[in-house]
Amino acid sequence: MGGLFGVVSTGDVVMDVYFGTDYHSHLGASKGGMAFWTQEGFCRSIHNIENVQFRARFEADLEGLKSNIGIGSISDTDPQPLTVRSQLGNYALGTVGRINNACQLADKAFKNPNVHLLEINKNRINQTELISVIIDCEDTFKDGLLAVQEKVEGSCSVLLMTPQGLYAGRDKFGRTPLKVGKKEEDDEKGKLKSSYCVTSESCTLTNLGYQMIYELGPGEIVYLSTDGLEKVSPPRKDMRMCAFLWVYYGYPASTYEGTNVEMMRYNCGAAMARRDKIEVDSVAGVPDSGLAHAIGYSNESKIPYCRPFVKYTPTWARSFTPQNQEVRSLVARMKLMPIPELIMGKRLLFCDDSIVRGTQMRETANLLYRCYAKEVHVRPACPPLLFRCPYLNFTITRSEMELAARRAIFDLEGGKMPDNIDSYCDPENEKYMAMVDYLGESMGFSSLVYQNIHDMVDAIGIGAEKLCTYCWNGKG
Ligand code: SF4
Known part of the structure; x- marks a missing residue:
C-alpha cells in the first residue's frame, strides 16, 4: 500500500x-x-x-x-x-x-x-x-x-x-x-x-x-x-474510502473520517459477538490486528479475553513479508509463541482481521490442537475475501484464485469458476453458507463464522455509500 x-x-x-x-x-x-x-x-x-x-x-x-x-x-x-x-x-x-x-x-x-x-x-x-x-x-x-x-x-x-x-x-x-x-x-x-x-x-x-x-x-x-x-x-x-484500512491496514491510533481504527475494531468484534451463540472458555485475537476485534467480542459477550499466543517481538519487530509462500508461512509460525497453559483442554474462539489464503489460520489451528485445545472456533472480522484489490498496490501480489474463498467456490462448483459469484457474496444465500462450511471444515476449525458485511460497514459508521467494499462484494 x-x-x-x-x-x-x-x-x-x-x-x-x-x-x-x-x-x-x-x-x-x-x-x-x-x-x-x-x-x-x-x-x-x-x-x-x-x-x-x-x-x-x-x-x-x-x-x-x-x-x-x-x-x-x-x-x-x-x-x-x-x-x-x-x-x-x-x-x-x-x-x-x-x-x-x-x-x-x-x-x-x-x-x-x-x-x-x-x-x-x-x-x-x-x-x-x-x-x-x-x-x-x-x-x-x-x-x-x-x-x-x-x-x-x-x-x-x-x-x-x-x-x-x-x-x-x-x-x-x-x-x-x-x-x-x-x-x-x-x-x-x-x-x-x-x-x-x-x-x-x-x-x-x-x-x-x-x-x-x-x-x-x-x-x-x-x-x-x-x-x-x-x-x-x-x-x-x-467518496469510496478503503474499508480495509479500519479492519486491517490502518494503525490503531489513527482516525479516518471521524472513526478511530481501534474503536471500529471493538465495534466490529462486538457485532460478531451479538450474532454468535457459541459457548467457549475464552476469546483471543491473532496478533496484531485481530486483538482489538477480540477485545470487542469479549467485552460484548462477557467471555474472558486471553492471549494463548504471544508475538516474539525482540527480533520480529517489523512485519517481514517474504514473497515466497513457504518462507512466509515459516516466518508467521516462528513469530507466534503458544502458551500451553491457556490452551490445553480449552474451548477457544479466535478473532482475526481476515482470512486471505487460509494457510496461516490453518497452521494456527493445527498448532492449537497440538497444544491440546479442545475446540478452535474462528471469527474473521470481515466477510470472505473474493476479489483482488484493483485500487492499491501491495507487496505481495496474489491472483484471485489464491484467495481461500475463491478456491472453495472452485471446488464446490466441480472445478470451475462461475461467471457470476454474487450468490457467494450474500450471507443469506445457501451458496454462501455452503462455501463457509466448506472452508471451516477444510481448515479444521470447530466452527467458522465470518463478519456480516452490513455489521462491518456499521462498525465503520460513515455510511456504505462512502466506502469501498470491493474486496468482499466486487462493489468499489
Ligand atoms: S478493494 Fe477497496 S476495500 Fe479492498 S483493499 Fe482495495 S480499496 Fe480497500
Whole structure:
C-alpha cells in the first residue's frame, strides 16, 4: 500500500519528517524514502526496508542535515520520493495508489518524442515517475494534479514538495486518507517556530506535537507553506474510502473520517459477538490486528479475553513479508509463541482481521490442537475475501484464485469458476453458507463464522455509500 508524510516549517523539519515517515512503516514493507530541500538543493535518500526498520536504515542519512521542508514515503512497490527538475521547476514527489492504465498513459505521453521514463525496473513503470510526467505536461502544479485525477484509472494520492511549499492531493475517490496538522513551539533560540504537516496516518500527529486541523476530502488539493493552508481545489462529492484500512491496514491510533481504527475494531468484534451463540472458555485475537476485534467480542459477550499466543517481538519487530509462500508461512509460525497453559483442554474462539489464503489460520489451528485445545472456533472480522484489490498496490501480489474463498467456490462448483459469484457474496444465500462450511471444515476449525458485511460497514459508521467494499462484494 504505502504512506506519505511531509512538513514545511519556519524552523528545521528533519527529525519530524524522519519520525513521521517512520510512523507509516506498517503501510508498506518494500521501500522507504525522504527528500529535503536544503541550501544545496535536493537531498534525497531511498532505501530497501524489506527486513530492516526504517529508522535504522535512515539514521546515518540525517548527519548534519538541516531543512525547512521535507517529505517522506513508505512504499510497497516503487522507490520514491522522486526528485524532479522540469518546466514547472524543482519538486519532489511521493504517491500512494495503483495505476491500472500505466502502459496506456505512458504510450500517450510518448507521443511527445521528448518524453521518456528513466526508472523502469523489471519491465515495470515506476508509477511515481509516470505521475510526474502527467504533471509536467500541464502549465501549473494545480493543473498537473487535476490531470492526475482525470487520467489515472485505479487510485492516486499525491504529495508534491516544491522549495517553498507542499501540495497534497487526495485520491479522487478518497480511497486513501490525507490529513493536515499544525504546531507552534519555541525553537532552541526561543523564537516561535510554526510548522504544518501532511500525513496519511493521523497517529503520527500527537507524538510529534501536531494538532489535526484539516482532513482532505476526496480529490481535494491543498497547498501548505509557512503562511498556512491554502485550498487549491475543492473536494469532490463521491467518496469510496478503503474499508480495509479500519479492519486491517490502518494503525490503531489513527482516525479516518471521524472513526478511530481501534474503536471500529471493538465495534466490529462486538457485532460478531451479538450474532454468535457459541459457548467457549475464552476469546483471543491473532496478533496484531485481530486483538482489538477480540477485545470487542469479549467485552460484548462477557467471555474472558486471553492471549494463548504471544508475538516474539525482540527480533520480529517489523512485519517481514517474504514473497515466497513457504518462507512466509515459516516466518508467521516462528513469530507466534503458544502458551500451553491457556490452551490445553480449552474451548477457544479466535478473532482475526481476515482470512486471505487460509494457510496461516490453518497452521494456527493445527498448532492449537497440538497444544491440546479442545475446540478452535474462528471469527474473521470481515466477510470472505473474493476479489483482488484493483485500487492499491501491495507487496505481495496474489491472483484471485489464491484467495481461500475463491478456491472453495472452485471446488464446490466441480472445478470451475462461475461467471457470476454474487450468490457467494450474500450471507443469506445457501451458496454462501455452503462455501463457509466448506472452508471451516477444510481448515479444521470447530466452527467458522465470518463478519456480516452490513455489521462491518456499521462498525465503520460513515455510511456504505462512502466506502469501498470491493474486496468482499466486487462493489468499489
Ligand atoms: S478493494 Fe479492498 S483493499 Fe482495495 S480499496 Fe477497496 S476495500 Fe480497500
